[in-house]
Amino acid sequence: MLKRRIIPCLDVINRRVTKGIKFQSNVDLGDPVELALRYYEDGADELVVYDITASAEGRAIDIDMVRSVAEAIRIPFSVGGGISSVADMERVLEAGAEKISVNSLAVRNPSIISEGAKAFGEQCIVLSMDPVFNPEMPSNYEVTTRGFRERTGMDAVEWGRQAEGLGAGEVVVNSVDADGTRSGFELVVTSKIADVLSVPVVASGGAGSAEHLRDAFDNHADAAIIAGILHTRLTTITKLKQRLFELGVPVRM
Numbered sequence: 001m002l003k004r005r006i007i008p009c010l011d012v013i014n015r016r017v018t019k020g021i022k023f024q025s026n027v028d029l030g031d032p033v034e035l036a037l038r039y040y041e042d043g044a045d046e047l048v049v050y051d052i053t054a055s056a057e058g059r060a061i062d063i064d065m066v067r068s069v070a071e072a073i074r075i076p077f078s079v080g081g082g083i084s085s086v087a088d089m090e091r092v093l094e095a096g097a098e099k100i101s102v103n104s105l106a107v108r109n110p111s112i113i114s115e116g117a118k119a120f121g122e123q124c125i126v127l128s129m130d131p132v133f134n135p136e137m138p139s140n141y142e143v144t145t146r147g148f149r150e151r152t153g154m155d156a157v158e159w160g161r162q163a164e165g166l167g168a169g170e171v172v173v174n175s176v177d178a179d180g181t182r183s184g185f186e187l188v189v190t191s192k193i194a195d196v197l198s199v200p201v202v203a204s205g206g207a208g209s210a211e212h213l214r215d216a217f218d219n220h221a222d223a224a225i226i227a228g229i230l231h232t233r234l235t236t237i238t239k240l241k242q243r244l245f246e247l248g249v250p251v252r253m
Contacts, residue, residue, distance in 0.1 A: 003250045005045040005223035006213065006237055007202065008230055010035055011052045012081075015065055017231065018052070029231040033068045039230065040073035042237040045252055047077035048101065048172075048225060054082025055104055056146060061088065063095050070096020078126050086115050093120060101172065103128040104145040107152055107159075110166055117167025122199075127163040128172040131156035131189050141189045144176060160193040160201075170200045172225065178206030180228055185212060187219040194220035209235075210243035217249055 010017050010032045017029045029035075036047055049069060051061050061082035069077060079092050080101030089100045100120075106113055106127055116125045132151075134142035141156035160171050173193055175186030185203045194201040200222035207213060207226040216224045229235050241251045 002222070003252050004213075004217045004221075004244070005202075006043075006240060006251065007046045007048055007223055007225045008035075008039040008044050008237070009048040009050065009204070009225045009227040011050050011227065012062075012065065013051075013053050015062065032065060033072050035231070036069045036077075037072045039237060040075055043241060043252070044075060044237055046075055046223070047073065049077060049079050049097075050101070051079075051081030055084075060084075061092060063091055066092055066095040066097055080126075080128055086112070086119050089116050089120065089124075093124065099124050099126050099170070101126040101128045103130065106163065107143065107145050107154065110162065113163055113166040113168050117169070122167045122169035125168050126170045126172060127160070127168040128174060128204075129156060129159060130174050130176050131186075132176040133189075139189070139192055141192070156189055157192050157196060160197055164197050164199050168199065170202065171197060172202040172204050173221075174204035174225070175206060179204075181206050182208030182229060184208065185216045185219075185221075185224070187215060190216065190221055191219040194222075210240045210247065213240065214244060214247050214249050 012032050017032050017035055054061055066079055076098040078099030078101045079097040113125055130144045131141040132144050137155045139155050139157035143152045143154040143156050143159050173190045178186040185206045190203045202223040203216035203221035204225035213224045244251045
């Protein structure tokens, strides 16, 4: 049976890891390289690093930070934020990342997915989406951008389907409604998207326990992103994996 992945997420502002609730009230939680190393040593399967203000500030991704993370760990990691072209993707990959995550850029310019997939392979291109509940959408979920600041009028399930067709090798579903709440993933939208895609789907937003991760995997997520419960030392990856093993979930121990 395919083993499920646990992926810590580092949201970074000015080279500091930060975390909030529903994209608001963020607090400083430490150095991204130090946290990346801690989670690598604790058994993370992969890592995600988002430079969450780069796009809004109109600047490029912090390549020196990406390079420092790559030098500290020996697991795959993806990078998002401040990427506006295939040339930016190439710089990030050359700095040591394995995957590129696109969000707002892909909404504005969907062809960036196919351009990146053609240049580097579909396995390198990750679509990250921030859906919010909206009963007026066919799937009841609407894609938002710029940290929930802008609604797009795009249906989340249809956008996932379109992105896969363009060459996205993975789709991250980060629920705005659940982000930072630690009350569990928003499993309805995650399962709706996973059920129509053939590429891996990653649940993100709301993890508070191993049981929440189990529920995401039961609803067809291939991996789960976690953040706050690790940053605040509420638990560790080792403890989460041990509990998941006890719950019968196949994980890398």
